[in-house]
Amino acid sequence: MKGHGLQDLGRLRAELRRAQAEAQAEQARQAAEQARAEAERHLFSRAVGAVQALKRADRAVASRPLPEPIPRQRELDEQAALKAALSDEVDxxxxxxxxxxxxxxxxxxxxxxxxxxxxxxxxxxxxxxxxxxxxxxxxxxxxxxxxxxxxxxxxxxxxxxxxxxxxxxxxxxxxxxxxxxxxxxxxxxxxxxxxxxxxxxxxxxxxxxxxxxxxxxxxxx
Incomplete structure (x- = not known):
């Protein structure tokens, strides 16, 4: 009877050590997963540097229509070319x-x-x-x-x-x-x-x- 008690005690201790090892391995795995997730969250900020969130623009949308896309610079260029081409003093x-x-x-x-x-x-x-x-x-x-x-x-x-x-x-x-x-x-x-x-x-x-x-x-x- 005494021999059987010692064997049961040894098996119990082995199971406890195995359970502790598995718990430690799970903790290590969870810590590594958290570290990886944290690294991914900070990947963008490390790549572009410090950023600042934009302020909310709680403003009413203007109902005024947008101006027509008139090529102002082209018109100015054409007017300048016209003045140079048509002279008042030509003979x-x-x-x-x-x-x-x-x-x-x-x-x-x-x-x-x-x-x-x-x-x-x-x-x-x-x-x-x-x-x-x-x-x-x-x-x-x-x-x-x-x-x-x-x-x-x-x-x-x-x-x-x-x-x-x-x-x-x-x-x-x-x-x-x-x-x-x-x-x-x-x-x-x-x-x-x-x-x-x-x-x-x-x-x-x-x-x-x-x-x-x-x-x-x-x-x-």
Whole structure:
């Protein structure tokens, strides 16, 4: 009986040691798991450094509509290029002095084209009135008008610059500038002062080249 008691006591002690070892192993495993989880939580902060949480923005959403995406810088660049391209002081050799004022034609355009413009041979397909515009405004308006007309294949146009009756000295200052600006546009192949019914000394009849063929040919007829 005594021998059996000693054997049972030995087995009990062995089981206690095994249970303690398993408990220690479980504690070690849990500690390692906690350390791994803690390391993962701090991985981002160690990578990017110290961070600070953003404050809550408890603000009402503005109902004001967003502005249109207007390319302001491109417009400024185009205006600057326009001012550099259309000079007020350019000396156009092909400007012809006539009894009624200056007319213009490209070297490969016959003189009869100017005569036809004066007589109203072609129908007016578009008109621009520059009354009340300052010099820079008139220059930009004229360039845009010519460009759009050419893109839409409009050939014969009227540009009203006024007779200068309200200018100092009653001189048509804008008229001379418009003539020089037009002569610098590659789309323009000829222009002449309008006849009386078409505006007389206060307007020009402008002829554009053919967009389809890219050659400065006059309209037929």
């Amino acid at each position: 156009v050799e092909s400007l012809l002095l006539t009894d009624d004022g200056l007319s213009f034609r490209r070297p490969d355009i016959g003189p009869d084209v100017v005569s036809k413009l004066r007589r109203g041979h072609w129908s007016i397909q578009g008109e621009l009135d520059l009354h009340g515009l300052r010099r820079d405004e008139a220059r930009e308006a004229l360039a845009g008008f010519i460009r759009q007309a050419h893109q839409h294949s409009r050939r014969c146009l009227r540009v009203v610059h006024g007779k200068g009756l309200g200018s100092p000295g009653r001189e048509p200052v804008l008229k001379a500038k418009v003539q020089r600006w037009l002569a610098q546009r590659q789309e323009v192949i000829a222009f002449a002062q309008a006849s009386g019914p078409q505006g007389g000394a206060g307007a020009l009849i402008v002829l554009l080249g053919s967009r389809r063929h890219g050659a400065p040919a006059s309209p037929g007829g």
